[in-house]
Amino acid sequence: MSDKVRPRILKGMRDLPPEQMRARREMIDKIRIVYERYGFAPLETPTLEYVDALGKFLPEADQPDGGIFAFRDEDREWIALRYDLTAPLSRYFAMNKATLPRPYRRYQVGPVFRMEKPGPGRYREFYQFDFDSVGTSSMLADAEACMVMCDALEALGIEAGEYMVRVNNRKVLNGVLERVAGGDTLPPEVTHQVLRSIDKLDRLGIEGVAALLGPGRKDESGDVMKGVGLSVDQIKIVVGYLTAESATRMNVCDELESLIGESAIGREGIAELREIDTALTAGGFGEDRVVFDPTVVRGLAYYTGPVFEADLTVEIVDGSGRPRQFGSVFGGGRYDDLIARFTGEKVPATGASLGVDRLLAALIELGKIDAEPATAKVLVTRLDKNLTAEYQKIAGELRSAGINTELYVGKQGIGKQFKYASATGKTVCVVLGEDEMGKGEVSIKDLRLGDELSKEIGADRKKWLEEQPAQLSVPRLGIAESVREVLARYSSN
């Protein structure tokens, strides 16, 4: 065939094999239980939305339509694959505001799509798992979001001390910027630049950020990054704010208060943080799980109040021996103006989004979740064509007993069938020939034990083959019981 099609997968996309699928499902199920425990109910919106409904709120979307998969439908209208689950929620709420309760509390899980430069661990289609409360301005909802993040991570075996929820408030940031502007407000593009500079703190350190806020800085490659151009005094205010650290959430609030001065918006932000602290404390969520951190900015443009993230703080050592952290897995905040784009009236809302793939990768690396490649651990082989009906019967009996069982439906001989069993992660092969059939017996091969013994015995392969200690004859009646016993040797079954 000369006109063969080359099988290709899209740039930045991937196929998810069984072991990851299974682990992801287990992870999502555990988190879903937590979201439902707090009373969030599921919603699913379409994958495609009108571009004007989605809006442009990606941090990367300085360029028009940057970062999204957009195209025209048959009516020449611009449509796009959703880039997050918050924009569709806003559209859904606006469309159904007459009938939805307030607060409207939903969770949603599914793929989102971004046309960004792919990289290691950065895909163009990835899963998010969001929960939001729409239609309440109460700080209880924001505090609850922090608790849900804690409970979700702990439900996955990530304990206090291995993660940290960090909370800040955009209003406090705005208050600081007011002081920077001398009581005035900074032009929006300067505000944006300052926030982006602060957001680089993790990577650049406080010196780097200070340089960025002022004249600019050279990075390692020698490239010059243009600075925001603030004065030394202005930079001092921001640096003082960024370095405000204290033992308790209350102390952070006190310290911020002294930095903020008379800024009304700043004081409002601090009052909100104090409310969140009260609720967290009443809920039993101490400083070991949730802290106030002035350096948290969150990239998205639409946040208007509290912002929060959950970071995995547990370190692992990577392949090259360097310690590495996983970083933030949850991110969220309050977005009181997003739905007003549709409704004209303010609809306060808050919630958080889980980066499913990032957390899954961390759980697998930390050994906190099983990654099993196979569903069935048992293969019923077909040694003798004439006994196919009996093989089917055995497979059926095992399945009826609740044991996932594959009947070999290929056309290869028994040797290839054993190889197939290994390749597909089976633990047990059931083998039956005329002789055994006559005696009312069946052979069960323990593939794992076989592998181990085979390694131990090494050179003495002939003897091993004759004795086959990993293979046993069992009565045909009660086959399910015998198979179950062999499976029980391996805990993960």
Place this chain on the structure above:
Amino acid sequence: MSDKVRPRILKGMRDLPPEQMRARREMIDKIRIVYERYGFAPLETPTLEYVDALGKFLPEADQPDGGIFAFRDEDREWIALRYDLTAPLSRYFAMNKATLPRPYRRYQVGPVFRMEKPGPGRYREFYQFDFDSVGTSSMLADAEACMVMCDALEALGIEAGEYMVRVNNRKVLNGVLERVAGGDTLPPEVTHQVLRSIDKLDRLGIEGVAALLGPGRKDESGDVMKGVGLSVDQIKIVVGYLTAESATRMNVCDELESLIGESAIGREGIAELREIDTALTAGGFGEDRVVFDPTVVRGLAYYTGPVFEADLTVEIVDGSGRPRQFGSVFGGGRYDDLIARFTGEKVPATGASLGVDRLLAALIELGKIDAEPATAKVLVTRLDKNLTAEYQKIAGELRSAGINTELYVGKQGIGKQFKYASATGKTVCVVLGEDEMGKGEVSIKDLRLGDELSKEIGADRKKWLEEQPAQLSVPRLGIAESVREVLARYSSN
């Protein structure tokens, strides 16, 4: 705001509310257990694929790119949202053929997209749930597919007699067409027209199909449908084939054999059906669950051998009093040439696809699945602002006891909170004021009982309000136990 965005959802798309989400998840979980019971393992492929990798196999795709959402990526290459899960499987297998076992057996569930004319129950984004065995030509795999469909439907409470799996073989159809052509082969476009005519049997009846195969026919609206133009003798052969009915699968094979004559391909098809019958019988799948039906065509162009579908045969009476059937929910067959598009070598494959939304709608209509709108059945109200910490504690205790509990995080008064509880499907409200707090008590309101009593009492509303029989005081300690007792009054909790 004059530049408000109108919140719109795309034509033919929909939002799925909690009750359907929940039912769909339950349904998918039950089917997944069956697929895994047979040893199929999960796979997920990306939502987007290159158009050349997807190919054009939609029945509607006579027009180029008809029926799919396609657009160009940033490299000007044509990409599209997948229109089924079989084409991505073929691409995946072709890309990984060196490492995948044969047979490679996977299942996949997820949305697929078709740019078709939307209608009642016909959406442009809908779920499919497929399982396939790739790399085996054994009829055991096809027979197993039929068994899996039966087991999946029965796992959902649809019993033998309420559904029927119908099996046919494209090779037999080809044999019939060979006889129609007098031992020759018909031109492909004629073959296609004949198959499309046969596929209309359900709607047109045998007379209608016969007319379509001949000179054509007028439909109800008076429009003339052009016929295939076969002769009377040719039509007789097809009609004889379509009306071949018999009590048993074996009898159908015998009858088809006499119709097919010497056609080699036709005989091959019948031999395959006989193998499938043997396997089905050995597996205990009788004529009450799987029949051979010469009228089954299945629309997709890529089928090469056995084709099958599972139809719900149980009738319901629709809104206008007319009996209605649900029709086919599973469809599938053997597609031995599809992967060869990539590999150049034949890779035999077979499998089936479940129309998730259609089956879900049927299950809900038949009352075979619960559609619960809410996740949490308990609302902890906030009567007194000063007691918020205590409300949080109660909510926390209930959650720790495994009871899904929502803490009211809105800002409305207690009356509105009760309305909110009803609107969000709660069964129980927890209420606590200073007085009760002092006495170590909490009030529990049974909203369902309240509704019932309120209806019974009717006019005597005042008395009811005073006595409030649906509200009881319970000790603050052991609140979880008391709430659980009220929830237990309603079975579905």
